[in-house]
Amino acid sequence: LKKIGIITGTTRQGRKSKQVAEWVTERASKTGEATYEVLDLADFNLPLLQESAHPAMGEYQLESTKRWAKAVEGYDGFIFVTAEYNRSVPAALKNALDTIYGEWGGKPAAFVSYGGASGGMRAVEHLRQITLELRMLQVHDQVSLPFGGMALENPDWKEDDNRNKQLDSLVGELESMHALVSVRA
Ligand SMILES: Cc1cc2nc3c(=O)[nH]c(=O)nc-3n(C[C@H](O)[C@H](O)[C@H](O)COP(=O)(O)O)c2cc1C
Numbered sequence: 001l002k003k004i005g006i007i008t009g010t011t012r013q014g015r016k017s018k019q020v021a022e023w024v025t026e027r028a029s030k031t032g033e034a035t036y037e038v039l040d041l042a043d044f045n046l047p048l049l050q051e052s053a054h055p056a057m058g059e060y061q062l063e064s065t066k067r068w069a070k071a072v073e074g075y076d077g078f079i080f081v082t083a084e085y086n087r088s089v090p091a092a093l094k095n096a097l098d099t100i101y102g103e104w105g106g107k108p109a110a111f112v113s114y115g116g117a118s119g120g121m122r123a124v125e126h127l128r129q130i131t132l133e134l135r136m137l138q139v140h141d142q143v144s145l146p147f148g149g150m151a152l153e154n155p156d157w158k159e160d161d162n163r164n165k166q167l168d169s170l171v172g173e174l175e176s177m178h179a180l181v182s183v184r185a
Contacts, residue, residue, distance in 0.1 A: 002034035002178055005075035009082030009093040009123075011042040016114060016152055018042075020145065021081040023158050024112055024167065028079070032171040034178070039075065041096050044068050048095055055101035069100045077108035077178050078136075079170070084115040084123035089130065097130055104131070108177045110139035110170050114152070119144030137177055141170040 006025050008017040021038045028036040046064055053059040060066050083090055097104070109131040113120025121144050128138060143166045145152070158164075 002076045002175070003074065004028070004032075004034045004036050004077045004079060004174065005039035005072070006036060006079045006081060007039045007093070007096075008041050009080055010085075010090045011092045015042075015083075017081050017083060019152065020112060020114055024079055024081060027158075027164060027167050028171045031168045032175055034076070034175055036079075037075075039071060039078075041092055044071070044096070046092075046096055046099055049098055051099070055099060058102050060100070065099055068096065069103050072100060072103040075107070077110070077174055078104075079110045079112055079174070080127060080131075081112045082114075082120060082123050082127065084113065084118060084120040087122045088126050089123045093127075094130065097134060101134065105135035106181065107136055108139055108174050108181070109136040110142065110174045112143045112145075112167070112170070114145035115147065117146055119146035137181065139170060139174045139177060141166065141173050143167050143170055 006021045008021045010017040025036045025038050044064065044067065046068055050062055051060060051065055060069055082093055111124045111127055113124045124142060132138065143163060145163065
């Protein structure tokens, strides 16, 4: 059955990506049919790309790369939960994407972002280009959480109807895209 990984895009102490990823996982598990799980970058401690061969060759040498590749291989699609660092993708997430290759291809990629007034959208625009190069399939609908007036510090932030509907729509699109890919495969 379909298994979707919710990838945390940041790894720093005190990061917000974990709580956003947990909300996505809880909600998607309720409204979707697939299995949703947090795939936490912080559990992998990936070094900055150290492999000698281009990742597209699939000749991984480091244990850390093999472990990450195996984990990613086990999912049929992904929701990337990302902040925006200096108008772009957090380095930990870019590195995790760059470190492997074939394990991403042909799988749906959806995006949930958070940040300042921009809600992390500029990171998502870059992520769309990066994941295109990795031959992932783009889910159009996305969710963005601007902090202005809707801070995560507000205990009710998960109850926002509009935001929940946006996420439901993202999940629906992701699941139907996956169904389409499976039929054609
Ligand atoms: C290095 C760094 C750069 C940042 N740059 C931006 C930015 O360009 N745009 C933005 O909206 N927020 C920016 N922020 C604020 C983040 O959106 C906010 O700190 C968020 O909580 C970071 O995600 P994290 O908690 O998961 O690390 C930046 C934060 C950091 C630490």
